[in-house]
Amino acid sequence: MNVLLEIGVQHYLVLATALFCIGLYGATTSRNLIKVLMSIELMLNAININFIAFSKYVTPEALSGQVFAIFIITVAAAEAGVGLAVVLAIYKHFKTVDISKIHLMKW
Amino acid sequence: MNLIVQNAWLVAIFPLIAALLIFLAAAVDRKSARLAMGLSLSGTTLALLWSVGLLLARLGQPEQEISGAMRWLTAGSFDFELGWAIDNLSAMMLGVVTFISLLVQIYSMEYMAHEEGVARYYGALSVFTFSMLLLVLANNLLMLYAGWELVGVSSYLLIGFYTAKPEAGAAAKKAFIVNRIGDFGFLIGIMILFYMTGSLDFATVTDNIGKLPGLTLAIAAVLLFWGPIGKSAQFPLHVWLPDAMEGPTPVSALIHAATMVAAGIYMVAKLMPIFASATTPLFGSFLVLDFIALIGGVTALLAAAIAVTQTDIKRVLAYSTVSQLGFMMMALGMYLPVYDNGSLVELVPLGYIAGLFHLLTHAFFKAMLFLCAGSVIHAVHSNEMPLMGGLRKYMPVTALTCLAGTASISGLPFITAGFWSKDELLLAMWDAKSPLFWLAALAAVLTAFYMFRLYFMTFEGAYRGELAPEKLHDPGWAMKAPLLILAVPSLLAGFIGTPYTPKDLHIHHFLHYSHGHTAAPHHSGLVPAVLIVSLIVFVLGAGLAWAMYGSRKPLLSPEQLATRLKPLHEASLHRFYIDDAYNFVVRWLVMGLARISHFVDKYILDGMLVNGTGLFTIAGSETLKYTQTGRVQTYLLTLIIIVVLLLLAFFWLPLGKVI
16 A cells, blocks of 8 residues: 555556656647647656656656756757747738638648 | 890781781771881781891790790789790791781782772781781680680671672671680680689790699590681581682781681690690590590591582682691691500600691792782683683693692692691501501592692683783782792602701601600601502592593593482582571571570560569559548547557567566
């Protein structure tokens, strides 16, 4: 019953999986571009949790997991900046942020 | 003298330089005929001087070796060498080639005077002389082969000299292609020998020839012999030589009578150790030498039988050449088996010298006969003998030399060269107890018959042509002199081979086969049986020709004889349907195969494979492009589905481990 009482690596993994699936669902189904971007952020954070959890429980002496997490946060910030700029440009052009109406790259 | 012996290879270089200069001059000035003549003649004269020097060196010091080599190219651990080695056989050939080449070039100065493209003509003649000398000088199979192919090329150039005549072009192509068929076998034979012995040198190859497996050696020897079948116009590849008569007549005299076609005989003699080592029968007890003799015999009889009915003077001579080459081949195939404990250990060639002796005398009298024919054609402007006749009164010199040649080739006893060499041939067959002896005798009867028929139809009787007889006359000195010069050896060259010749001057002393352990039997004096056959042959053939064509009132009408022997006459007239058979084979079999491969190439290779690949790609992309919807979320979903499927596949299928 240790599993239920003490918080271990499994809990973190279940949380991360849940978060990732929510993000995935949001990214594939949302019509709103902003929502898609937000869902992607969720998925990235799910991965961050994974990194930190494994770092803590598998290789506590090394900090590589944490370093990765910080790196991902940085890149995610940059990505969010660029993504929002793209969304703004798209909005200016199409007057909409509905992703199902944007399919210029069609055959 | 030392200079000549040490630089023996220069003999081939003089004509090469002449050829290069001629073509260079012709490129600058197309009408440089005189310059071309001068260059060509001086190149050949130098080569002749060199050859005479080498021949004298061989006569004077037979044990002295004249050889050398230059490195040509290196392939892996193997060096190809440009090497030369002159034994008595090559020295003799050098003399024959350069001597006749020079005379023919002198003759051509007048014969070709009014033709276009004299520079091209002399250039090609020089190239021919060079290639022939290269072939003779060679001390290895590769150089022999190179010379062999080069004479083929120059022959092609010269047969097709009259570029305005479509027949000349066709004949040139035919000669080249038929020769290529033979050369192919020759090349494979060389490759087998090279593979088995690791060398191309004659000396090394013949030293190691005993180590080859018997059947391999026999097959290699037959393949090697395929080359001479083509080059020396043996049955069944003899068809090109009569057609080659489309070329200028001096060329026929030089290339298609005296030298190039003799290259096959030379090659068989040079490689005789290989042929004589092939003691494994091809089937039954049929050896490679039997094959050579049989091919020679068939050729000799067949060609003689065709020559009997031809009316084109050059064609008669062409078939005569084919027939005489067959005689030489037959003699080279004669051997004496030596048994040891009941197994065949050695073959002693019996007709080695006879074949080469006939090659020598034949070169003289056949070249002369062709030059006579050229002189006649020059005068009457026709090749057809029914349009000649009675020319002796108008062209006495030509008639006299032609008579000498005719007598020589027919074997007029004792005073002609042809008699002695033919006697040697028959003697070799008699010694070998070969049944081909009687075949040769029959072919010799036909030889005497068709040659005297040619002489009588051309020079005796009344003139039947359309030209005014006053206009017929002997040619000028440039053409007369070679005829007269060649008449001398045509009659006298035989005296190096009579039983009464002093030993030191005898051809048996000069040329001898020295590879095996057992010596060939040597005759002193004439063999009565052979002598009687020779005499009967001459009298029968010449007498028949006189009865049919020579006498005032024909004792025997040719037309009557033709109707009585209709099937034979028809067959002979149509050259025994061999050309027709080739046409048939080429038209139906080869063209059929070509059509099939054309179909396969066009519709299966090009159609299905090449265009099919393109069509498949186009169709594939036309279909797949609809998956490119432009909606990012579809891509994402596809990606996720595929990743999930892959994960499932890795878990449940034994494809590998994920964790």
